[in-house]
Amino acid sequence: MHSWDPRIEEMPKAELEKVQYRLLKTLVYRLYSFSDFYHARMKEAKVHPDDIKTLADIRLLPFMYKSDLRDNYPDKLFCAPQNDLVRYHVSSGTTGKPTVVGYTQKDLDLWTTSLARALTSCGIGKGDVIQVSYGYGLFTGGLGLHYGAERIGATVLPTSVGNTERQIELMQDLKATAIACTPSYLIHIGEAAERMGVSIQKDTQLRSAIIGAEPWSETMRTRIYETMGVRAYDIYGTSEISGPMFSECSEQKGIHIWGDIAIPEIIDPETGEPLPPGEHGELVMTVLQKEALPMIRYRIGDLTQILDEPCPCGRTHPRIQRISGRVDDMLIIRGINVFPSAVEHAILSIPELSGHFMIEVDRKGSLDDMLVRVEMAPEALSDKINDLINIKRKVEHTLKNALNVAVQVDLSEPGSLPRFEGKAKRVIDRRVF
Amino acid sequence: MQGEYIIKQISIFSENKPGRLAAIAEALEKSNVNIYAFSIAEANSFGVVRALVDKPDDARSVLEKLGFAVQFTDVIAVRMKDQPGGLHEVAQILGDAGINIEYAYAYSGREAAVLILRVSQAGEAISKIQAAGGSLLRESDLG
Amino acid sequence: MFWNKEMETLRGKDLEELQLKRLKWTISQAEKVPFFKNKLRAEGLSADSIHTPDDVRKLPFTYKTDLREGYPFGFFAVPRRDIVRIHTTSGTTGKPTVVGYTRNDLAAWADLIARNLTMVGLTPEDTFQNAVNYGLFTGGLGFHYGAELMGMMVIPSATGNTKRQIEMINDFGVTSIHCTPGYALHITEVVEQMGTSLPTLRIGVFGAEAWSETMRQELESRLSINAYDSYGMSEMFGPGVAFECPEQNGLHIWEDCFLSEIIDPKTGETLGPGEKGELVITSLSKEAMPLLRYRTGDITMILEDDCPCGRGRRIARIMGRSDDMLVIRGINVFPSQIEHVLLGIPEVGDQYMVYVDRKNHLDEMTIDVEMNRQAFSGELDGLVGLQTMISRKLHDALSLRTTVRLVEPGSLPRFEGKAKRVVDRRGDL
Known part of the structure; x- marks a missing residue:
């Protein structure tokens, strides 16, 4: 399978590490000099750019957390002049304010290049028709994959999310050969197609799927291949590091993290100590060439491990295993990150509710279904069903706006939801991946 | 025989707007139909009128x-004591x-x-x- | 300010020469499409029959229904490998209209948007919030690429979540916004309700639905912005076909890319400047999907006088439609699409009525559907479920949220002759 940029992708490991060291050193110097935030952090950690003498010295550098983004909302962490920013993306935060990521033209180019490499490594290229069924707009999935697919010269069909029957019709009529979406949506498409009497395997040209933004498994991969005849490739990224950036190659054995773009580390989430390849822990990312919102040792919160042995595909860049879980209570609902704290924040803003709530997550068919049970405040009760329906709608609307994902809402009687002493356990997740 | 205690309720689809109930009631009056009991369940723009x-x-x-648009729906009718606790007894069972x-x-x-x-x-x-010793009505017991 | 001064101000003989050259090229490009090839051959026409741009009148019209016949790829004039993007737009029945783009098409489209945005005074220093739908709809990605080409900061906010949109305008210092005029008024109201203002915002570009001078004054005074009208359609790339300049007196239609005519929609006869009729466009630079004398269905007229800004031909703001197409929150809806959906649902009768209203400045479409007597189960849940199912199917077909009301069998008006099932109560804009 050919590479998008063989010179870089197949560079000998020792040489790649030299490139990484040089880029890391430049990054650290730049941020120490130009970023108030990183300067203060490095001072606090008593580390100076001169202390970084080898690639392994990256572990001397302080971590960066999601809370740093929140505390510096919206743009206090940006290291590029306002004039050089060409894009903002916004994702859900842990409370009321979202996480904002700015991009320079170079940031967009690198993101697109990263995806061009990734898509090529899955065997997709000019002549392919890629249906991009990730959400467009502020969510990075849609525009990210869109630009990547355009870069490799494929035909882009920007269907965005929703309207599954129409998606299947277009897939069939416009002869889509590849699709980018969440794993659960792909399975949902398969099931909906079956109900429509359409066999993805026989009646469409679809042969590969770039799926990510939520956890999935080898079992699902097998199921997708057996029921739809589609080879599924895992794609990884979060908006903080630009968006979806890295994917499996045609070997389907771990996700290649382009070494000239990012350095992955695995740490013990409790102690922060680096763990060796093959050991399971929290993924920490340093993004080497990001201009607008640089990331040194960002604690993404995903659990995985680094795979050390060389990949048979010939690419020399490090690989990580598929994500196995989270270190925090973040939920992923239909590809969207949802923090229970954001649900709480939204519910407390609605006077008709008591403030107590429970979150129940299930798989309905193949799609995630999040139910939020809320309690009516006694003074909001009404004898008209329509009043109750309107309160329910208001809660649904407020939650949808806060979380960017539609959730079900159930009104419960005052006093009926569990009360917690100590740490509340408000989330019941019944999904099996 | 359980079947004899199943009662035919008449369910009528009606838009939620003035005059619809009057139209239904008028029709029943003209054909000399007596209504024992009825209720209205509302959704937003329409409702279902249920009557025995x-x-x-x-x-x-x-x-x-x-x-x-009219349908029959199977319901049951239970005698309750017309005193505190009557509903509780049935609901508890x-x-x-x-x-x-x-x-x-x-x-x-008339009696209960x-x-x-x-x-x-x-x-x-x-x-x-x-x-549990409860008493059910047949269609002929209504009224 | 000009983005491409030479093309924007090209007049007289130079313009005619360019148009003639491009029209001949477009005809030869169109001949790669069997539909055009057959039509041209039947009338004995070819690029050689064209000697001046006005000779376009010799060519046959192309209708939206013709595009339906070609679904999906029948109108592509280039090999499929060279198509890098596909958009779709509402068709008149079940299948959408498919539009393909080559790389050059995308570049030409982005260039037109950059012209438009530069013309109204935007520069790379500006921050642009693109509050329209992304995806298959051309409004989102079209403006996105043009604004990015200029080097502006682009916020792809898409639609919905008005409070968040307002927060972003203020938190990010947004200077310009693109959305439908109805949504702009909605934002205005929410801003006022929130007791806040939008001090950084200075320019609004509004399109995809008809609006008026009154609405412009309202938007400009309440938001302290300059508001400009944007016109286009997916069949001609998307938005960007014509745009207002700072004079705010008519929309400049880009003559190097589009040859425009106004015709009498009944007779097909060409009308002169100042005469109201249907806009017909022939593309001059489209590679993937050239279109000859495309009947847009939009009613307007060509404005007579020269514009002080120095650019060429202007058309008046769109005054209506020559067919029954509705524009609801920027989305084109053909009543035939609604009928098509309802006929596919056995639980409802074939009787329906469509009501269009404006609530809080946003279009609302309500569809009354007669219950089918046999489908009534007697249970409320079944009815609610049916209503939800119909809304979902309509949403899938129209890409639009509608309110569906089940009504009693026999309660809707029956028509003899031509049915009038659409009641548009929006009144003056």
Whole structure:
């Protein structure tokens, strides 16, 4: 399978590490000099750019957390002049304010290049028709994959999310050969197609799927291949590091993290100590060439491990295993990150509710279904069903706006939801991946 | 015989706007149908009028002639003591048996208060109520 | 300010020469499409029959229904490998209209948007919030690429979540916004309700639905912005076909890319400047999907006088439609699409009425559907479920949220002759 940029992708490991060291050193110097935030952090950690003498010295550098983004909302962490920013993306935060990521033209180019490499490594290229069924707009999935697919010269069909029957019709009529979406949506498409009497395997040209933004498994991969005849490739990224950036190659054995773009580390989430390849822990990312919102040792919160042995595909860049879980209570609902704290924040803003709530997550068919049970405040009760329906709608609307994902809402009687002493356990997740 | 305790309720689709109930009532009056009990369930722009009447078949045909969408629905009717605790007794029996009440309405009959129930499992509800010593009405007992 | 001064101000003989050259090229490009090839051959026409741009009148019209016949790829004039993007737009029945783009098409489209945005005074220093739908709809990605080409900061906010949109305008210092005029008014109201203002915002570009001078004054005074009208359609790339300049007196239609005519929609006869009729466009630079004398269905007229800004031909703001197409919150809806959906649902009768209203400045479409007597189960849940199912199917077909009301059998008006099932109560804009 050919590479998008063989010179870089197949560079000998020792040489790649030299490139990484040089880029890391430049990054650290730049941020120490130009970023108030990183300067203060490095001072606090008593580390100076001169202390970084080898690639392994990256572990001397302080971590960066999601809370740093929140505390510096919206743009206090940006290291590029306002004039050089060409894009903002916004994702859900842990409370009321979202996480904002700015991009320079170079940031967009690198993101697109990263995806061009990734898509090529899955065997997709000019002549392919890629249906991009990730959400467009502020969510990075849609525009990210869109630009990547355009870069490799494929035909882009920007269907965005929703309207599954129409998606299947277009897939069939416009002869889509590849699709980018969440794993659960792909399975949902398969099931909906079956109900429509359409066999993805026989009646469409679809042969590969770039799926990510939520956890999935080898079992699902097998199921997708057996029921739809589609080879599924895992794609990884979060908006903080630009968006979806890295994917499996045609070997389907771990996700290649382009070494000239990012350095992955695995740490013990409790102690922060680096763990060796093959050991399971929290993924920490340093993004080497990001201009607008640089990331040194960002604690993404995903659990995985680094795979050390060389990949048979010939690419020399490090690989990580598929994500196995989270270190925090973040939920992923239909590809969207949802923090229970954001649900709480939204519910407390609605006077008709008591403030107590429970979150129940299930798989309905193949799609995630999040139910939020809320309690009516006694003074909001009404004898008209329509009043109750309107309160329910208001809660649904407020939650949808806060979380960017539609959730079900159930009104419960005052006093009926569990009360917690100590740490509340408000989330019941019944999904099996 | 459980079947004799299953009562035919007439359910009428009606838009939620002035004059619709009057139209239904007028039609029933003209064909000399007596209404024992009725209730209205509302969604937003429409509702379902539910009624127990003395001549359900006549009622249905006259309403259908006027263009209404009409269906029969199986319900059961239970005698309640017309005193505190009457409803509790019946509801407790069904609750203990894990039978869900989808909706209910009541009327004060000549000899006792009557509770009309639409339940998930009618047959089972009938036997549980009977086993607990409750008293059910047949269609001919209504009124 | 000009983005491409030479093309924007090209007049007289130079313009005619360019148009003639491009029209001949477009005809030869169109001949790669069997539909055009057959039509041209039947009338004995070819690029050689064209000697001046006005000779376009010799060519046959192309209708939206023709595009339906070609679904999906029948109108592509280039090999499929060279198509890098596909958009779709509402068709008149079940299938959408498919539009393909080559790389050059995308570049030409982005260039037109950059012209438009530069013309109204935007520069790379500006921050642009693109509050329209992304995806298959051309409004989102079209403006996105043009604004990015200029080097502006682009916020792809898409639609919905008005409070968040307002927060972003203020938190990010947004200077310009693109959305439908109805949504702009909605934002205005929410801003006022929130007791806040939008001090950084200075320019609004509004399109995809008809609006008026009154609405412009309202938007400009309440938001303290300059508001400009944007016109286009997916069949001609998307938005960007014509745009207002700072004079705010008519929309400049880009003559190097589009040859425009106004015709009498009944007779097909060409009308002169100042005469109201249907806009017909022939593309001059489209590679993937050239279109000859495309009947847009939009009613407007060509404005007579020269514009002080120095650019060429202007058309008046769109005054209506020559067919029954509705524009609801920027989305084109053909009543035939609604009928098509309802006929596919056995639980409802074939009787329906469509009501269009404006609530809080946003279009609302309500569809009354007669219940089918046999489908009534007697249970409320079944009815609610049916209503939800119909809304979902309509949403899938129209890409639009509608309110569906089940009504009693026999309660809707019956028509003899031509049915009038659409009641548009929006009144003056």
